[in-house]
Amino acid sequence: MNEETNIMIGFTESLTPGAFEARQGAIPVPDAGELVVRVEAVSVNPVDVMRRSQPPAGGFGILGYDAAGVVTAVGAGVDGFRAGDEVFYAGSLAMAGSNQRYQRVAARLVGHKPRSATFGEAASLPLTALTAWETAFDRFRLTRESTGDLLIVGATGGVGSILTQLVRALAPDVRVIATASAANADWARAMGAHDVVDHHGDLAAQVQSLAPQGVSWLFSAHSSGQVETYAQVVAPFGTIVAIDNGPRDVAPLMQKSIAWLWELMFTDPLFLPESHHQQWILDQVAGLVDSGVVRATTTTNLGTISADSLERAHAAIATGRTVGKIVLEGWAN
Missing domain, CATH: 3.90.180.10 (Medium-chain alcohol dehydrogenases, catalytic domain)
Incomplete structure (x- = not known):
């Protein structure tokens, strides 16, 4: 043309x-x-x-x-x-x-x-890096001094893949726990995840075995039907950031004063x-x-x-x- x-x-x-x-x-x-x-x-x-x-x-x-x-x-x-x-x-x-x-x-x-x-x-x-950066550093407010556990639900997607890398690079003392299917676990590890759990299995049990006191931060790319599970695995006063839309009941988070935030770049x-x-x-x-x-x-x-x-x-x-x-x-x- x-x-x-x-x-x-x-x-x-x-x-x-x-x-x-x-x-x-x-x-x-x-x-x-x-x-x-x-x-x-x-x-x-x-x-x-x-x-x-x-x-x-x-x-x-x-x-x-x-x-x-x-x-x-x-x-x-x-x-x-x-x-x-x-x-x-x-x-x-x-x-x-x-x-x-x-x-x-x-x-x-x-x-x-x-x-x-x-x-x-x-x-x-661009879109995934902006979403991941705003999640990690504007919503979670992670810094180089931050310590604790971050659970990334949907870690092999575009945002999760960049989020893992950014956190490992700029908040190096935060442990990254990634969810992935068994077939894609190697990808999550290649992005820098410390631990990988199978999101087709019992997510709560797997995460609690790694972080018995609960994770401080949870990023969710797939929240539908997961709020009660998130309430189990997130520590009191922890923070969840979600990027997927749709209605959900966040009442199960109230007892532990867990914050639910949205991220839209x-x-x-x-x-x-x-x-x-x-x-x-x-x-x-x-x-x-x-x-x-x-x-x-x-x-x-x-x-x-x-x-x-x-x-x-x-x-x-x-x-x-x-x-x-x-x-x-x-x-x-």
């Missing part, structure tokens, strides 16, 4: 197979405070599938909340970026996503891509228009990647960005059994 034309891959109907299609449009122009990025790679997250469950506004919705690419235009008032810079970011629910050749994005949400990472590797990081982009916190986090993560402390969690590369490859990525994510991250890199034309 013509290099001066934007390629946009969107969906036209909620959760309908084959509803992704490619369209051509004008290359966007940045508003003040924005960048335009030529997208070189994207990854697919559960939020993409969740957003696709609703009919798209205007009949054509462009998803994608992870990207790595090259800055092509810089809006007024933007410092720290220029055309040609390699960047990575997760963007915002309020703007069209990264499943397009050229994307407008708020500069305050963009970090400089790790120099040592490919575009595909970099695209696997899109809160900052949606409600804190002056915040550069996520840009700072991404730059910290890039430094950790370049120093070899944190590694990208790409496990599957489905090839170039297209309607077909996005369909296959969404189908895989919808199973709820993926390990690490799925990326798409490059364009066919």
Whole structure:
């Protein structure tokens, strides 16, 4: 396709197979405070599938909340970026996503891509790294001086894989207990987990055998039907951070004064228009990647960005059994 034309891959109907299609449009122009990025790679997250469950506004919705690419235009008032810079970011629910050749994005949400990472590797990081960082250091408030046990439920997913690495690197005296299936236990250990328990078994008994006094912190990617178990394994005055949505009764946590917190990395982009916190986090993560402390969690590369490859990525994510991250890199034309 013509290099001066934007390629946009969107969906036209909620959760309908084959509803992704490619369209051509004008290359966007940045508003003040924005960048335009030529997208070189994207990854697919559960939020993409969740957003696709609703009919798209205007009949054509462009998803994608992870990207790595090259800055092509810089809006007024933007410092720290220029055309040609390699960047990575997760963007915002309020703007069209990264499943397009050229994307407008708020500069305050963009970090400089790790120099040592490919575009595909970099695209696997932003959403999960932001979620993991905010969980560990903004919600749990872990520091290098923290001690205690952290249970990561869903440790082989995208967020759990990065969370394990960040905690091992920046809160080294915290013991990480990971949940994983037997088939994926080696992945959790490779990410740095001290201990791994089988989440298909008796979770409470396994965790209590490792932490009889209870864990101080619990991260949950899969909370449905688990609150009573969490009440058993979390220590009095402990903290739970959940990233999955849906109703649940947290009353069982009251007796031990356990705090239940939510983590949604899109809160900052949606409600804190002056915040550069996520840009700072991404730059910290890039430094950790370049120093070899944190590694990208790409496990599957489905090839170039297209309607077909996005369909296959969404189908895989919808199973709820993926390990690490799925990326798409490059364009066919």
